[in-house]
Amino acid sequence: xxSVTLVRRIKASPDIVFEAVTSAEGIAHWxxxxxxxxLLSESEPRVGGSYRLRFRTLPGAEHECTGKFLVIDPPxxxxxxxxxxxxxxxxxxxxVEIILRPIEVGTELTFTHSRLYNEASQLSHEWGWTxxxxxxxxxxxxxx
Amino acid sequence: xxxxxxxxxxxxxxxxxxxxxFAALSDPTRRAILDKLARRPGASVSELxxxxxxxxxxxxxxxxxxxxxxxxxxxKTGRVVTVRLKxxxxxxxxxxxxxxxxxxxxxxxxxxxxxERKELEARSQKK
Numbered sequence: 234x235x236s237v238t239l240v241r242r243i244k245a246s247p248d249i250v251f252e253a254v255t256s257a258e259g260i261a262h263w264x265x266x267x268x269x270x271x272l273l274s275e276s277e278p279r280v281g282g283s284y285r286l287r288f289r290t291l292p293g294a295e296h297e298c299t300g301k302f303l304v305i306d307p308p309x310x311x312x313x314x315x316x317x318x319x320x321x322x323x324x325x326x327x328x329v330e331i332i333l334r335p336i337e338v339g340t341e342l343t344f345t346h347s348r349l350y351n352e353a354s355q356l357s358h359e360w361g362w363t364x365x366x367x368x369x370x371x372x373x374x375x376x377x
Numbered sequence: 378x379x380x381x382x383x384x385x386x387x388x389x390x391x392x393x394x395x396x397x398x399f400a401a402l403s404d405p406t407r408r409a410i411l412d413k414l415a416r417r418p419g420a421s422v423s424e425l426x427x428x429x430x431x432x433x434x435x436x437x438x439x440x441x442x443x444x445x446x447x448x449x450x451x452x453k454t455g456r457v458v459t460v461r462l463k464x465x466x467x468x469x470x471x472x473x474x475x476x477x478x479x480x481x482x483x484x485x486x487x488x489x490x491x492x493e494r495k496e497l498e499a500r501s502q503k504k
Binding site: 237239241243244245246249250252253254259262263264265339340342344346349 | 474477478481482484485487488489490491492493495496499
């Protein structure tokens with residue numbers, strides 16, 4: 234599976250982080266790609282429920298991401314399908330998984346965007362990509 | 378670097394070349410061939426075929442796919458065809474993944490700041 238994984242340590246309780254990654258208000262706060270306005274934010278955080286976020290970037294382009302909640306296990310884990318809508322381009326559907334683990338300072342968040350290319354199943358393992366990610370995770374861990 | 382441009386370049390880079398590279402990498406035999414080439418640059422086709430329980434024509438076919446995807450080069454000296462890795466396509470595929478990583482990394486910075494602010498708000502309300 235072609236994927237990227239990132240780990241963050243957040244000084245907030247798992248409940249608060251879970252709310253931030255699943256509620257319409259929460260995703261509107263962190264998901265926009267730059268300081269451009271969020272035009273629409275909808276979220277039904279239940280299995281099979283949809284979310285939708287539409288925003289305008291500073292250069293003026295409008296984009297939308299949509300998907301469904303596939304797994305929702307508060308405040309531990311959420312899996313969503315991920316679909317970008319760009320003007321005409323369709324990069325296909327991928328999957329985002331967020332796992333929350335309580336730690337002393339608050340929450341450890343593991344973020345994985347997978348199925349970036351469905352066919353490249355073992356790429357990361359075979360080519361040391363995991364090694365690069367591990368370094369990155371260590372970097373973030375040190376940072377927290 | 379502007380994230381908006383990052384998103385756009387993620388999409389723009391999802392071109393046929395990348396499709397071909399990832400498709401070529403999706404097969405375990407082809408990955409094993411690449412792995413062997415990383416350890417033994419300039420291996421001959423018959424050396425590459427050796428560890429696999431498949432016939433030479435099948436190996437040739439895999440090499441064709443890898444060549445087409447820009448992952449290897451083949452050169453002929455007399456009767457012997459030697460094979461080498463060609464880094465360009467692999468680098469592009471890694472860059473593509475790296476872009477996703479950078480993109481999400483800046484999103485997670487915002488998420489962290491937002492959640493930590495919410496936590497402080499919740500604590501001050503409790504007091």
